Ligand SMILES: Nc1ncnc2c1ncn2[C@@H]1O[C@H](COP(=O)(O)OP(=O)(O)OP(=O)(O)O)[C@@H](O)[C@H]1O
């Protein structure tokens with residue numbers, strides 16, 4: 193009896209093995225038969241892949257590296273760097289270090305690399321630029337004397353006798369740094385090298401991230417409120433009329449972004465058309481003209497106008513696919529038109545709402561040109577700061593850190609979105 | 622029919638979508654409580670339009686629609702209490718089967734327990750108890766159909782409308798569903814108005830059939846009457862298979878007429894239905910199964926020589942198209958009995974039919 197059981201067992205395992213083997217063979221066959229198709233498909237997307245690789249992935253990686261890159265100071269001041277390697281940070285460095293610094297400054301001055309060093313150090317501690325140029329000038333004029341380098345340098349500027357100056361230099365020596373990320377979050381190192389909050393008057397980025405978030409949310413919401421009825425109308429109108437309306441919806445895409453934005457300025461500025469009209473109608477007095485431009489309001493209005501099509505199009509494509517018989521069925525089952533709308537129509541537009549909102553929000557959160565033109569002082573978004581550091585202050589490290597943080601926020605939102613709504617539920621068109 | 626006995630009544634209803642043409646011209650129909658009435662007609666004849674007017678989704682441009690004696694022209698659809706099964710089922714895709722069934726009960730603000738019980742009963746009725754938590758996308762066509770039916774019935778409407786509910790199903794499933802709808806109709810005793818353009822479906826299911834064409838009811842009668850005694854040429858040709866000839870009336874009595882065919886002056890004796898008079902144009906209609914093969918000389922008023930053209934074996938009967946005078950494609954059906962004659966293409970034989978089996982209509 194037992195023997196028989198054992199035999200059937202071996203038999204079973206045998207057949208199972210055979211089945212598995214067959215399964216493998218089948219999979220291999222399938223892989224072989226689809227290999228050519230796959231190769232063809234790859235060939236089709238290859239140009240795009242290359243383009244994305246060169247124009248997107250590569251700059252992105254470069255930006256990420258730059259956000260932690262500490263710059264060239266260690267190479268340009270090799271002697272000082274070597275001396276500061278095991279400096280304790282609690283007392284001023286020794287004479288040899290001062291000598292090395294003097295030597296490095298002089299060499300840098302000769303080789304015209306002092307500017308680079310100064311720029312990088314200035315991000316760490318403002319004022320070092322002038323300190324370095326001043327020291328370089330004075331060192332060049334100085335006759336040889338038997339005073340120590342320490343005395344001489346402190347004589348040139350007493351900041352060489354402060355710990356803060358030296359710890360700033362030490363911080364830029366390792367190859368990677370967290371400075372730019374700390375700055376992006378309104379944090380900094382103090383003289384002891386500890387992370388502290390920046391004073392409130394210099395803390396701008398966290399508030400601006402929050403503001404950017406709020407503006408994007410506001411723009412998304414107003415796009416939804418304005419876009420939903422239009423999309424609905426588009427989906428129920430007969431084709432000829434719907435096409436006409438669609439052209440109107442797409443009109444913003446046909447004119448230049450700058451023209452559109454500046455026309456908002458003409459409309460909304462203090463002596464613009466809207467204010468003039470309100471004053472003329474007697475609704476406002478001359479002195480109480482509304483500030484609708486060069487602030488957050490102007491940014492939201494202009495951005496809503498520009499991003500509206502990105503909300504309407506996915507909504508429209510979803511609504512178009514909702515059969516009118518659903519609403520009829522709901523009313524025939526006894527629901528009032530309102531209940532039918534809330535319980536039957538609206539839930540079915542969810543994929544469109546999700547897609548439109550995600551699209552508008554992500555476009556808005558990185559928006560640059562409109563806030564730059566109409567944002568004034570209070571309507572600036574994080575991208576404007578990134579641009580500022582790229583173009584004006586040339587602090588690319590900070591720009592990169594801000595950009596990476598923005599990217600991380602967007603990725604987190606995307607992840608949340610996927611968790612809550614599900615990316616497979618999107619319908620983009 | 623007096624007003625008390627009719628549950629649904631259309632009175633001189635007209636409908637135009639564009640203000641130029643009347644889609645429904647002068648529609649009169651009266652349905653008694655518990656009846657199963659089918660609207661049958663070719664595509665575009667206005668069946669859906671009439672159903673939509675009854676459900677309240679379209680307004681009649683003229684005339685009255687009465688439900689239980691009350692005009693309902695101004696009652697919005699959600700207040701009419703009419704269950705409806707749509708051709709594409711219109712099951713809400715974001716709700717499960719149970720939620721779909723609960724919807725009409727929830728909007729009526731019934732208690733949770735009552736709802737649960739009613740859903741249970743409804744699912745049991747359509748034999749889908751185990752699928753309560755599926756979504757419509759996870760159901761087969763026939764299952765969707767049953768859910769749609771259950772949803773239209775779950776809130777116990779007095780009247781249920783169905784617009785080609787079986788149009789998307791294959792033949793076997795369709796027959797099964799026809800049977801189930803009929804069974805449910807008999808069990809619940811609800812009034813049903815059913816739209817189809819499949820005449821066999823109409824014939825098997827209905828108490829009465831309204832044949833639609835050209836915006837008016839051509840004939841409203843039971844399936845048997847419709848088949849046996851069509852009242853005009855359209856109904857005769859639309860229901861069942863037909864041999865049709867056109868000719869001129871040569872002589873006319875109350876129950877007999879002689880029509881001379883156009884092509885070859887052949888005289889045919891027929892039963893006049895709505896012939897206006899001597900010399901008028903007429904259309905003759907003869908069912909293929911009423912043709913007798915090799916009749917005794919003199920036993921029938923119409924006997925002619927024909928030649929067989931094509932013979933098709935169809936199992937339960939044999940279909941033969943013959944060449945009758947100048948006319949081709951004259952169809953005869955011979956039941957497959959033991960002693961049925963053996964017909965071969967090209968063979969000559971005689972056919973005949975009784976005068977009352979050939980109906981003459983005004984052309
Ligand atoms: N919403 C509408 N607007 C304009 N014309 C319409 C509309 N709905 C239907 N029609 C027209 O009215 C006529 C009748 O349409 P209806 O849908 O009632 O036909 P039907 O008998 O249901 O046909 P089918 O068997 O094909 O469903 C058709 O000629 C159709 O073109």
Ligand SMILES: [Mg+2]
Pocket residue numbers: 668669670784
């Ligand atoms: Mg129809």
